[in-house]
Amino acid sequence: MSATNTAALMGYEDVIENFDPVLGLEVHVELGTASKMFCGCATEFGAEPNTQVCPTCLGLPGSLPVLNRTAVESAIRIGLALNCSIASWCRFARKNYFYPDMPKNFQTSQYDEPICFEGWLDVEIETDEGPRTFRVEIERAHMEEDTGKSLHVGGATGRIQGADFSLVDYNRAGIPLIEIVTKPVAGTGRYAPEVARAYVATLRELLRALDVSDVKMEQGSLRCDANVSLRRTSESPLGTRTETKNVNSLRSVERAVRYEMQRQAARLTAGDGILQETRHWHEDSGVTTAGRIKSDADDYRYFPEPDLVPVAPATDWVEELRGTLPEPPSERRKRLASQWGITDLEMQSVINAGAVDLVLATIAAGADASASRKWWMGELARRANDEGVELETLPISAVQVAKIEAMVMSGRLNDRLARQVIDGVLSGEGEPEAVADSRGLQIVSDDGPLLEAVRAAIEADPDAAQKIRDGKVAAAGALVGAVMKATRGQADAGRARELILVELGAVEGV
């Protein structure tokens, strides 16, 4: 789907000068439980449509929900990891609205009695003044069931408007979700987009460490809705907010928030109001477009779910679960930074790039920490950025990166050739070894052909040769360059330099 940018935007610096942004982030996490929230159906991603369904998740007449205890356990662990209080007694509620992919036309959710409430998560970002920590306050984390998934066939947009017909897959209906809602996040100023991204990135690391979800944004197992509003100053009352949906990558979180700030600022400055509405983010064109008008009059007619009994987690159980928590994110960050020998700031950029687990996996596959980080945060991050995708969705695995690094270490590849191997892997030419073989990528270390190239280079550039004979060894760079060019980069540049110096009598032969 695509959308053209027709909205006027204000320059970012002007936005910051004139407005104070306030964020609100709602993250939906699909739990990785074996069965659904209220029935025994499997939750495997990508199964044939409507094969993981039963009377309960299809909402057939007479069916009833039975709560999945593992989902409650995951909810409590998430709440504890987010420094939340855990309700000693809470209920589910029905959220009533009609939609074809909602089997019962109500969603069993939690309303005014969430299982987790009042917590916080610290996130760190790079700023011009050095690293800064922002405390994002969590309002609540509650349990709910996912809806089915609509597929709109025909029409230009893939949306329901204009489609020829729609198909519904109820495999997703009833998958357990945890919705984590922040309080309004104020005081981030120009860093609002980065804070939004860092929050989702940090939350994702935390959820992964808790092992409660596979947190794949592109598969929808972690979904973020970004609320943005602007006000004139930090003392002004909160402005009207928009809620941007379909923000399916870390990069999009940052871009969508920045875009909304610029769009809203332009409207406010022009004297146009902000509509309280949902907006859709378009990854390709980098804009948001208007969705449904949302007003406080939206009435979901919540009431306590009479088919379920209240959830009353015993204190002992909650404390037992507290004992299963992984190390807190800040400690993990410090530990890894020290193990990898990098600064906190460098560590934060690894986290915000979503690269921690990729780096860890590359280390596990045999590469050293520094090289693992270098590949992911350097060459691969650049390519992901060029492609506009997340690092983890690049079609290259940590094991493959480790193999390439091993080829560099063994002297078969230099960095330049390694980048060509990466090209090959990314374009689907196979494993690194196979790419190197088929592309004939190999450092030339046999002195015979190299010496020929060296002699040709000396002959072609008598001025440089003379300088070296006169002791100006630095002039060898030009000749090394010529050798590398002649060998299409396959020569070992260090060895070429040695041979040049020997040929011109600047050093003893080696």
Next chain:
Amino acid sequence: MSVSGTEIITATAVEIAELIASKQVSAVEVAQAHLDRIAAIDPSVHAFLHVDADGALEQARAVDHATAAGQAVGPLAGVPLALKDVLVQTGVPTTCGSKVLEGWLPPYDSTVVQRLRAAGVVILGKTNMDEFAMGSSTENSAFGPTHNPWDLDRIPGGSSGGSAAAVAAYEAPLAIGTDTGGSIRQPAAVTGIVGAKPTYGAVSRYGLVAFSSSLDQAGPFARTVLDTALLHAAIAGHDPMDSTSIDAPVPDVVAAARRADVRGMRIGVVRELSGEGYEPGVQARFDEAVSLLRDAGAEVVEVSCPSFVYALGAYYLIAPSECSSNLARFDAMRYGLRVGDDGDASAEDVMRLTRAAGFGPEVKRRIILGTYALSSGYYDAYYGQAQKVRTLITRDFEAAWGSVDVLVSPTTPTEPFRIGERADDPVAMYKADLCTLPSSLYGGPAISVPAGLGDEGMPVGLQVMAPVMADERIYRVAAALEAALNDRWGGPLLQKAVSL
């Protein structure tokens, strides 16, 4: 066959089970006798929406095979039963009395049906009801009303009117109904049979198409208190598929029904369930019945339950609120009726047109009432307030249990009215449930047992209410009263009914 068809259909469930167990008659013969009876008289009564003759005979054959093989069978093996069309049974149409579900074949068995199958009970078919169990007369069925076997011009009560009429007309010795605000007790009373609402949570709601989830409860109908207790015992018990199911042993209702002894029991007469609006004949039969219980050795006192007068108002907020949500799923997307799907209509249009065409006026009235009551800004004033009343009613019951073992009242304030008589006056209709609503809101068990005939010659009932999970008490009192009245009448009340 040494036993005649008439003898079979007028026998109690206990007698039928004994005849089958002693091989004097086969389960197939019993099923066939009832199917013949249905074929003969149901065109007049219209108790059934669907007769599953093949399924019934197949179940009966299975019982006969088990008996022939010398396998132990339960106390109701081979006894036929009529099932209210609100409980799902695999492959058998379930309509809930509504056009919106016409043609739907459920792919699963309700827990009640599973337990009936396990007990060897033979399910004859599905019975008529007020649409989605909303009503007190069975006139709200989309498939036409059921007629009271005592007087075909009158209503059989509701919403389980089909089940009650089937038992009263000897089409089945047993039936299952559901009771949300009185839908078992009130039809039992006006058709001269026994009907019980077990403690909420005693019988699984899995497979019971929900009207008001916090109130709905399936329960038994029969012509005797002991038969009713046997059916109660067969369907009750914890079910992990229903989160609101009570995980505790089922009270021994069968032993209580056999005991039929009220000596030493303290019986409280509810002051607020009498007086204005109660027909003299109804009140007279109630007073006589209470005297009989006193004569049988019970201590009778008057008890005041001041909050009971608010039960009607609270019920007509809670039940419609829950129904407005429960019935949202009937949207034509997955099953049942679909209207307006011409290829161009949007999903929303199809939903709207289907719901407009598929639901009857009473269902629409309650959906609208409930939608309004749950709306933002009204929730506290209506649904929230009704829940508070529910708490007050529960407190009245709990206070009463400090001084008495059971409470009694008439089951209904009046005799059954004529079909069509109250169609335009929903509030007058709602008042039929005045006496049965309090224990529905409280969640305790209650039973209606025949108390005699009113001034118009129609049956009236006495209701016994007991504490949550003290279901055995209602059977003790009901059985004692049944014995005393049968003595007085020289046989069951139903013998006084005209023969069909």
